[in-house]
Each structure stands twice: as C-alpha cells, then as structure tokens.
Amino acid sequence: MAPKKHKEAFTAKEILEQLDSAARQFSFPMLDNGYLYPVTARLSAYRNESHWRIVIEVIGFNYRGGGHNGIENCLYIFGNDLKHKPGLDNANFLSLTADSPEGNTFDRETESYLDPSINTILVRGNAITLSHDPAFYEAKGIHLEDPGKIMIWEMMRGLLPEHRNQFLATEEDIKQRIPAGLPLFIRLDDWNHPDLANEEKPGKNETFIMLADALETGDKKIFKPTQTTNTHWSNWPEGGTL
Template sequence: MSIFAFKKKHEYSAKEILNQLDKCAEYFTFPMLDNGYVYPIHSKLSAYRDENRWVLIIEAIGFNYRGGGHNGITNCLHIFGNCIETQPGTNNNNFLYITEDSSDNPTFDEEYLDSLNPRANTMILRGKEINVNHDREFYLNKGIELEEKDKIFIWEFMRGLEPEYNNEFEATEQEIRERIPFDIPKIMELTEWYHPDCADSELPSKNETFKQIAKVLETGKMEFYKPTYKPNNHWKNWPNGGAL
C-alpha cells in the first residue's frame, strides 16, 4: 500500500451548480423577486460547502395576498445542492410562518385580511411581542409610500419592520439544519446582491452574482466573489411583486 494518501475526487463543478439553478428557474422554483402574487419584504442568501458537497439557500420573505393575514406572511426557503433530501428549489415544507396575533386584538382586518386592524397594538413575531405602528409618517420616513389614505396594508407594515427585525424574519440555525446536513460548513452569507430578473427570463447562469457564487462553491475561495453590479434584491427594486 502506498504511503501517500489518495485525494478524493472533487464531486461537483460550477457548471453543474449553475445547471441546477437554471433548471429550477425554468420550473419556477428559483426565487422570483417580482412574483406577481407576493409582495417582497426581505431576502437573504447563504452558501455551504466542503470538498464533496454544496448547498445554496435563498430566503425570500414576503406577503402572499392569496394566503391573507398571517398565513400570507412567510419566509420561503429555496434550497439547492447535491446533498439535500428534497428536490432542489422549494416545496410546501420550506415555508416558514413567522407571525401571529397577540392576546391584544387581531392584527389584521378580519374581512379582507390585507391591512392593519386599527385597534391592534401588538403582534407576535417569532414568539416575541412587538408593537404595531399606525403612524403614517413612520412609514413615509422609511420611504414606504402608502397606497391608501385610510389603511396600512400588511406588506407596508412588514416593510416598516425592516431592518430592525430582519433577524426575526430570517430562518434560525435549527430551521436551516433540519433541511441540510448538520456538518456542512457555511462559507458565505449575503443580504445584498444582484439578483436575476427571472420574470424576464434571465437565468442564474447568465447572472454575474450566481456565476461568481458557483465558482466560490466549487473552489472554496471567497476571492471569486467580486461583484461589479449594484445590489438590487431590496423590495424597492421589484415594484411588480404582488401586482397581479
């Protein structure tokens, strides 16, 4: 037996990663930040790797008006990789429901479930009671243009919680590790990046961000991530989100 250890073959490439992301984009399981049914609120990207495994997770927090009320406020985890037990993309088990009524009053109007209940003073976010803000100037000062004069819609309210409550919007370590191998190391975490316009048929493999991230995953070298485009994943850049 040779005294030299044989190096295990590297089991994935940047090209394979991009191929998986493209396939999910074609099947609409890659995050579309201007999804016509979902008002975007916040997003996060995390990458994990070792020599033989890779995982990429994109969290898309938003309000789906078809769900309505608390059922419409979700963190949808889009999970990709070569070591996950589910199909790449997302599924019903990857929706995290993060808000609920407090003991005060129902948080949202009970007829349409799309705006704040004027009587609500508090709400539960991730098990914590937080204040419900009805001050219209508060939202305007954050650059949130309120659509109607006599109500504050749920997506406007949730956007008003950003960035102070971003950590509560995002998945916990336990929620992540329930879905990916517990021992795969995290190599990268972003809350700002240049996202492809999937509604306009732009594929991840044609997008600078994901081409560079795929190379980081392949090599383990962060220096391959050198963005030249201005980040665009903030909700203000996707005005068609929720517009259907």
C-alpha cells in the first residue's frame, strides 16, 4: 500500500482565500482609505512548518482621531490559528507620538496642523525636530494643502525617510502578536498592493500570489514579483479625502 501523502499544515489557496475574505469584510489594508492619510507601510511574513503570519503595517493620520490620537500604526494580521479575526483588531493599533516639553504639538481647536511655535515632537519618547519651512516639504514632493499651515499628515510625510523606523512596529511589538519563536520569512518595505477601491483582490495580485506560494513551500526564491511597487503615499491621493 502506498504511503499517504503528507498534508500541508497550510496551503497558498487557504492563505489567499483568507486575504480575499478579509478584503470583502473591509478588514484588509486599503491604502486609499478615505479616512486615513497614508504615510508609509511595511509587510512582514513569518512562517514555520505549522504556522504562517502576514503582518501589514499601515502608518498614517486618521483625521477622525485628531492630534496624537489620529497618528497611528495599524497592524493588519493574517494567519492560521488566529485568536482574533483576520485583519483588523482593536488591540493591534500602535500609538506612537506625544507632546514634547515645549507644549501642545498641534492647534488646540482642530488638532489638524502644527502649532507654529512648536519645534519638536516625541516619537516613542524621543524628541524629533520639526520643520515649518514650506521649502523643506516641497523638496520632498509634499505640496502643502494650506501654505500657511503644516497639516499633521504633511508633517509625518516630511519625517520620512529619516525617521521612518520610529513609526514602524518593533520586533517586540510584533512578537507579542504572533506565535512564540515564529521566524521572519520575508519583509517588504515597498510592494505592489491591490487597489481594492477598483475591485482588485489580494488573491489576484501578483505580490500576494507569489507570497502565498512562498509561504506554503518555504522557498523564498519563488517570490520574484515583476509589477511596479505602489505603496508610496503619493500613489494613493484619495487617502484621507473623504
């Protein structure tokens, strides 16, 4: 009698089905989310023979929160044997900034733009110098919405790339949310992300098709995407404009 074929702990098909299901339930990252001005993103994939996780970080400014409450890193987490539903979960939002000893970072009335008298902000407890010079932002391709003010999302974009790492999750942040000892497999700072608003699903997107195949097999060489990356904030001008 021929030996039974070993059943994989998870398959690429199952991974893509979970991602597509999350997209249908609005629990997969939409980089042109009308409530969130996108700033930067990162994807980290973890695996061993029995578990997989995809963690997609979306850093931006949610104007419904306002001020420091609107500055967030949202971790969308997918995988098998999850303790929460795939994608969004209230426990996976990271708040990163606070006022420096100078005082209120933002205007008191709307909490949407920098106070002109404040020159520093705390990010993870570290003071970072802020610029009020329009030329600084123009040099980074940031066209100010109101030339007399620096909006919070413009400030955040201006802090890239020099301070990007301080807005990203630490390894400890992620390890608290994935199975113990699960090793990092692939990490992407830029990739081709599906345009959900135009009905492109993760399961039809080259990035996630190749990533799912690589996760199933454990073969990183499978992951050789050819499509142009698009996760830079400038590619999603509708984000935050609802």
